[in-house]
Amino acid sequence: MNHNEYMMKKLYEEIIERVGVGIHAVNQEGKTIIYNKKMREMEAMDKEDVLHKDVRDVFRFQENQSSTLLKSLQNGEEIVNVKQTYFNNRGVEITTVNNTFPLTMDGEISAAVEIATDVTRMERLMRQNLRQTKTDFTFNHIIGKSSEIKEVIALAKRATRTNSNVLIIGETGTGKELFAQSIHAESDRSDSPFITQNCAALPDTLIEGILFGTTKGAFTGAIDSPGLFEQAQGGTILLDELNSLNISLQAKLLRVLQERKVRRIGGSKEIPIDVRVIATVNEDPIDAISNNRLRKDLYYRLAVVTLFIPPLRERYEDIPVLIKEFIQKYNELFKLNVKSVSNVVLQFFEAQSWPGNVRELEHVIEASMNLVNYEQVIEFDHLPYQYRKSEVKMAASSPEFTESMEETMGLTDQLALFEKQTIEHYLHKHHSHITNTAIALGISRQSLQYRMKRLDIRVQKI
Structure with a gap:
């Protein structure tokens, strides 16, 4: 050679x-x-x-x-x-x-x-979506006694009477899919498929075919395959994190919603569909529109019924009932007999901002119960390390928490004192303006007022 x-x-x-x-x-x-x-x-x-x-x-x-x-x-x-x-x-x-x-x-x-x-991933997703034709949750599974959550539940129940599209707005972990499943389960579509697709989970090249279907020969490896809209015929499709969907695909979705027909990729045939669309976004839709993550015309098409799911930090009074529900759930799973959390843990939970919302609270309870032996009360030492560590940092950052005070005060009193001093500091800094103080603390006005009432903090007139 x-x-x-x-x-x-x-x-x-x-x-x-x-x-x-x-x-x-x-x-x-x-x-x-x-x-x-x-x-x-x-x-x-x-x-x-x-x-x-x-x-x-x-x-x-x-x-x-x-x-x-x-x-x-x-x-x-x-x-x-x-x-x-x-x-x-x-x-x-x-x-x-x-x-x-x-x-x-x-x-x-x-x-x-x-x-x-390779079409392994698409094949698995298709099977998964075809299997998911029934809901696991109804409104009875939504836990809370706060006026904020009760108002959303009431509005969602009214949405079950019609076939209008629904837009659910809420941070990650607030329970948006639980509301979507509940609406479907109590609607006249409950005997038909409920299919869900997370728009952030897949690249554009995959999700377009999964949503709208493909025609053999449309591209290399393309096969005749129905999309989720066809699979959900007569039922409901949940498009989770819609604001993560590519803008060009949002335009195709808008056409499907307007014409009530879908065309597979590479196909010429228009297929009539009867599908109710429920979409979720995890940010303010106005911000999403401004930042070109959500088409304005698609927003108006979907937001016929709009549900705002409040974050956990805006409904602290729901924390005790949620704790009770999660303890009961993991008692059954782990064969334990935990009754409650200690007062120290409850106060600690009420002092958190819960960026992961209800889902984060559930994960903390689950992790804590993994550390329980035969105790019937979850104590502070049972909490995951990162939470115990954050509490130590919080206490250390306050000049009031001297060594002598730590020796003479219990943890419950220390937590309450630190929380009270922090709120009073920010109230003074913002001239007792409740809204500005809440913004500075990163909590809602309602949450601040709830804490002030619990800690007996009075607004000083300046």
């Missing part, structure tokens, strides 16, 4: 190794001779696992199915756009769309090559 031939060979090998599709070739005996990087990534295997080994010894195929590579090799036929599901040497399921063709030399088939596109 001269130098030019050697360089061309290395160039071909480099191209095969770097190309963005999987390439797998076998010789006349069915043993692998080419297995590029993309194919190794798709099948989660090393080159040594496959190269120079018989395909039948490495991979396992579903019942009544065989390797498209071997079929092409044995029958001498070209196989185009065929979906294949099989398992690697560790039993992990893989789904690809393959273009396979035989290679002939001197009139005889000497090898077969397969060019594969």
Whole structure:
């Protein structure tokens, strides 16, 4: 082999190794001779696992199915756009769309090559969404006695009487999906599918096909597949974190909502749909519109009914009932007999801002109950380390918490004193202006007033 031939060979090998599709070739005996990087990534295997080994010894195929590579090799036929599901040497399921063709030399088939596109993730998501046709929650599962949460529940219940689109606004962890499921469960669509899709969980290239469906041949590896709107026919589709969806896809979604028809990617047929759309956003929609994360026309189309789910820091009176609910839940799961949290823990919880909202509170209760042995009360020492650590930092940052005071005061009194001193400091700084003080503290006006009443803080007239 001269130098030019050697360089061309290395160039071909480099191209095969770097190309963005999987390439797998076998010789006349069915043993692998080419297995590029993309194919190794798709099948989660090393080159040594496959190269120079018989395909039948490495991979396992579903019942009544065989390797498209071997079929092409044995029958001498070209196989185009065929979906294949099989398992690697560790039993992990893989789904690809393959273009396979035989290679002939001197009139005889000497090898077969397969060019594969990975659709494993899309296949799993499709199955997951097809299975999720029933709701797990109703309004009875929404816990709270505060006027804020009761008002939202009442509005959501009224929304069950119609088929209007709903926009649910709330921070992460406030329970937006719980409200969406409850609306569906008590509507006349309850016997039809409820399908949910998180718009932030997938890249644009995947989510468009999942939402609207695909037509065979629309792009490399595309197959005939119904989208979520078709799967949700007669029911409800929840589009979670809609503000994470690409603006161009939001335009396509708007067209679907306006025309009540969907067109698969690569298709020409308009498919009528009867689907109620519930969407959620985790930020103020006005901010999302201003920052080009949400189309204004889509917002108005969706916000026929708008629910604002208050964050936990604006409904502190719900904390005790939520704690009781979560303790009961994890008592059953962990076979424990915890009755409550201590007063110290309750006051500590009421002093938190809870950026993760109800979900964060539940996680703290679950983590704490993992540290309980036979105790019936969750104490401060049972809390996760990061919460106990933050409390130490908070106490240390206050000049009032001297060593002598720590020796003479209980933790409950220390927490209350620090909270009271902090609020009084900010009230004085903002000339007793309640709203400005609340903003500076990062809590709501209602939360500040609740704390002032509990701690007997009086507004000083200036």
